[in-house]
Amino acid sequence: MKLEEEIKQQQFRDPFYKAVLNIRVTESWLSTRMNQMLKPFGISQEQYNVLRILKGQFPKPSSLLLITERMVNRMSNATRLVEKLRQGGYVTRKECPGNRRKVDILITEKGLELLEQIKPEVEATMDKMKNLNQEEADLLNTLLDKFRG
Amino acid sequence: MKLEEEIKQQQFRDPFYKAVLNIRVTESWLSTRMNQMLKPFGISQEQYNVLRILKGQFPKPSSLLLITERMVNRMSNATRLVEKLRQGGYVTRKECPGNRRKVDILITEKGLELLEQIKPEVEATMDKMKNLNQEEADLLNTLLDKFRG
DNA sequence: TAAAATTAATTGTACAAACATATATATTAT
DNA sequence: ATAATATATATGTTTGTACAATTAATTTTA
Secondary structure (H helix, E strand, C coil): CCHHHHCCCCCCCCHHHHHHHHHHHHHHHHHHHHHHHHHHHCCCHHHHHHHHHHHHHCCCCECHHHHHHHCCCCCCCHHHHHHHHHHCCCEEEEECCCCCCCEEEEECHHHHHHHHHHHHHHHHHHHHHCCCCHHHHHHHHHHHHHHCC | CCHHHHCCCCCCCCHHHHHHHHHHHHHHHHHHHHHHHHHHHCCCHHHHHHHHHHHHHCCCCECHHHHHHHCCCCCCCHHHHHHHHHHCCCEEEEECCCCCCCEEEEECHHHHHHHHHHHHHHHHHHHHHCCCCHHHHHHHHHHHHHHCC
């Protein structure tokens, strides 16, 4: 759907400013769908992302710093996201033996099972949204990387 | 900067899922810079956007519904964003004479002046971020429109 | 080795996002 | 004209974002 219809605006100061709005609108469109899909599982998009980071390191534990570096939104608060996941039983936290400033965070069996349950739902959601072929997706990635300089 | 470095992840399940992450990372990158720029003016990116919508309608008043339809993030709360702007003296609210359910929202002189003050700062921020030429921006817009189906 | 600087995480605060639900007014159907 | 439905906005709640400031542990350097 064209941006013009999406936000009922016909004129943009230039194609670049239009792209700025388009990125924001598309992100919002995307997050709405991802969060809808995750809702039955009781976790948010950010919490899902943190679980995937932890699975990527598993069975090695991760520090909050490692998680922050890999998070989509650098400004959100890893401490509090992890605490929510801990309350759900999806991760454990313990003091790092070698460095008492650090916290070793580990995904639990329950956390890994949750990711397995979510997997087919993510695949289905992705398939439903997949309006770009591989070449177009590659091109979009190139342009977004270039957008950030 | 490549997404791989941005979130320290080397593998992605496919180019489409990579694009999903890339859109979210780019939006976050963008919003951080826009909000930084707006900070000295004491308004957020969404409040700025609402002011621009109101200016687009000026001197006609806008309803909350009209604002919601034009907002970048449909899920955020127009009532509360407008209330913040009213507290700052940038907009007025009054009951719509023809339909008492509606609220007529109008940008004030102070609101229009704020937009004028912000304008050169936005231009400067855009120039600093402008890593795409016009053809690339057009192509990015086409791909994002197609992404949303 | 004590002081200074750095690192890692936590806590506090204000605001925004993402809903669900409620309230008031207007429109329509009976 | 009354009841049912739809429309427009407001309110409540939980979580996330965007910082700044604090605390505690470690490393550096004087």
